[in-house]
Amino acid sequence: MSNQHLYLNLYENLKQQIIEGQYQSGDKFPSKRVLSQHLSLSNTTVEHAYQLLLDEGYIYSKPRSGYFVSDIETLPIINRNSTHTPYSHSQEPISKEQNIPENTHCELAFNLSEIDAEYFPMQQFRKYARDAFEDDQLLLLQRVNAKGEWQLRQEIAHYLFNSRGVTCHPEQIIIGSSTEQLINLVTDILKEPQFFIENPSYPPIKKILDKKQIKYSQIPVEKTGIALDKFGEFNHNIAYVTPSHQFPTGYVMNLKKRTQLIQWAQQSEDRYIIEDDYDSEFRYFGKPIPALQSLDTKDKVIYISTFSKSLYPSCRMAYLVLPKNLSSRYDNLSNKDGNTVPTHLQKMVANFMESGSFERHLNKMRKVYKEKLKFIIEKLSPYEDQLEVNGALAGMHFTLTVKNGLSLEACLDRAKKNKLKIIPFSQYDQQLTEVKFILGFGGIPFSTLKNHTNALIKTLTL
């Protein structure tokens, strides 16, 4: 067996022992030296396996004390019940890609929709790109099924079950180029839809509904999720929600509301919920909250998610899980659009998922983003009487409300002087009376995080 397989096997073995509870949170992990002697493995093999466990957050190290087992309840572990071998391809350990350009923006920007590209496993992705072309040269040139590549849909079904509790058959999955495109497709399948949407909400939703002249009502979002008690005032049949991390407020819908929302949908045959689960891979505190789809037993949830956060935004790949009856309705459409995502990209991502690399990448990125968020929040905490943080349990953005009397204009003026770019929340909520900002942190490199945070504090505090 090659050394590469040895360390991957060891990693997989140790990970399984942690997942199965043979080690408890806080337990001391064997030292690398002891383990390599005990298993007659080289130090390098053990070193590589431990590095993967560290990267993904299964273990942590304490200076001069050794390795300890993390609290894995907060990790949405996938492949728990995996039936296929996750390592059908040989891989290298995830390494920081060299030659990444420094932050080329002259501003200290808290942009939305950016990932930390520095940690993207480019070497592996390159390998999957090569594999995709080598393995299926002729198939790759064919048009795929309108729903997308079967292998990718299988991998997504497997991943969704293990990470989000979503149960579906690959036949119910459709791959598209964006969340917007898939929501658009959903509106073609639904009969006489009239929407409840969140207020404030993800801007493309309003755009689609306006363009298609579909009636909708905007329902306020509370800290516990969309205000369901307002539903009774209208006779609409579709609810579009972002329950795991509401966009833009960042609020998480509580379990009571999730259940009530499903009950609402179950009361009538033509009612459906569209669950946009766009950044659910990144939940940092508390137990992972299952998807609405996983709580529903009557096929009432249309589930949508994207690879824009979990892989990279320019990948332009999102996926839709239709309830069985809507899936048949889609199959019977006579004027279906062809699939818009290139076959080789679908193959690459499918191979990336099948090999276990996607899981490792997510575990690693969850750690990276959590560290960034913790850093910012801790730096802001002495100013809690001036700045209120919300929506910081998950995802790659949170909100900041300025409570010290500074006006929006004054904040923006000061931001300009400090070369800081921050997005006013009023861009999403025109009726807003507070001074509030929405801050994306995913794309800020660790090297400038301190400068970003200091500029933020300097700008927004007195």
Ligand SMILES: Cc1ncc(COP(=O)(O)O)c(C=O)c1O
């Ligand atoms: C609510 C919501 N849905 C979906 C997405 C991603 O969409 P796409 O798949 O088109 O990149 C985002 C991006 O920020 C979002 O905020």
